[in-house]
Amino acid sequence: xxxxxxxxxxxxxxxxxxxxxxxxxxxxxxxxxxxxxxxxxxxxxxxxxxxxxxxxxxxxxxxxxxxxxxxxxxxxxxxxxxxxxxxxxxxxxxxxxxxx
Amino acid sequence: xxxxxxxxxxxxxxxxxxxxxxxxxxxxxxxxxxxxxxxxxxxxxxxxxxxxxxxxxxxxxxxxxxxxxxxxxxxxxxxxxxxxxxxxxxxxxxxxxxxxxxxxx
Numbered sequence: 001x002x003x004x005x006x007x008x009x010x011x012x013x014x015x016x017x018x019x020x021x022x023x024x025x026x027x028x029x030x031x032x033x034x035x036x037x038x039x040x041x042x043x044x045x046x047x048x049x050x051x052x053x054x055x056x057x058x059x060x061x062x063x064x065x066x067x068x069x070x071x072x073x074x075x076x077x078x079x080x081x082x083x084x085x086x087x088x089x090x091x092x093x094x095x096x097x098x099x100x
Numbered sequence: 101x102x103x104x105x106x107x108x109x110x111x112x113x114x115x116x117x118x119x120x121x122x123x124x125x126x127x128x129x130x131x132x133x134x135x136x137x138x139x140x141x142x143x144x145x146x147x148x149x150x151x152x153x154x155x156x157x158x159x160x161x162x163x164x165x166x167x168x169x170x171x172x173x174x175x176x177x178x179x180x181x182x183x184x185x186x187x188x189x190x191x192x193x194x195x196x197x198x199x200x201x202x203x204x205x
Contacts, residue, residue: 003150006141024199031196035186040183042108046101055101055157062150077147080173085180089130090183094200099126 007077014081017088039056043079045064047071102177109181118187127183135175142167
């Protein structure tokens with residue numbers, strides 16, 4: 001599978017996790033989108049750093065080719081899926097009161 | 101990059117008292133399952149040649165498939181920073197619903 005397809009699958013699974021599986025519904029909340037905007041700002045800085053310095057290099061064969069801050073646009077999906085699932089699980093465990 | 105992420109987020113623990121490190125077991129419970137899935141993704145991607153690392157620009161410690169130590173730490177540091185971010189927004193916007201209010205703490 002290409003990085004592009006994997007990213008789209010990850011976004012779809014993330015939406016399903018938040019809305020249907022964990023039922024945390026973070027994607028409907030202002031607190032999430034405000035947090036994500038902050039995270040995205042910093043992701044663009046670190047993506048640019050890692051990619052423009054060739055610390056991480058991406059093959060052109062597995063991406064559509066659009067780049068933002070030097071990194072493939074797919075990276076935004078990767079980052080979104082990562083932080084959204086973590087935040088949703090954080091809220092899930094908090095709601096259950098499992099770790100008091 | 102990891103040091104930058106730590107500096108840019110961990111001050112929230114002290115200044116805004118987000119209490120993420122103070123609730124580290126809950127944080128690990130949120131991070132571990134996600135980190136495992138994403139590391140599988142990383143191994144697949146590296147194996148397929150989606151991306152590669154310049155080992156000369158890393159500490160030089162590598163795991164399976166030559167994945168540098170920093171990539172493993174990435175899936176610890178970035179999630180902690182993300183949780184600190186949402187908790188910091190909550191501290192500033194106290195009337196915004198997060199969804200875990202019924203669970204206490």
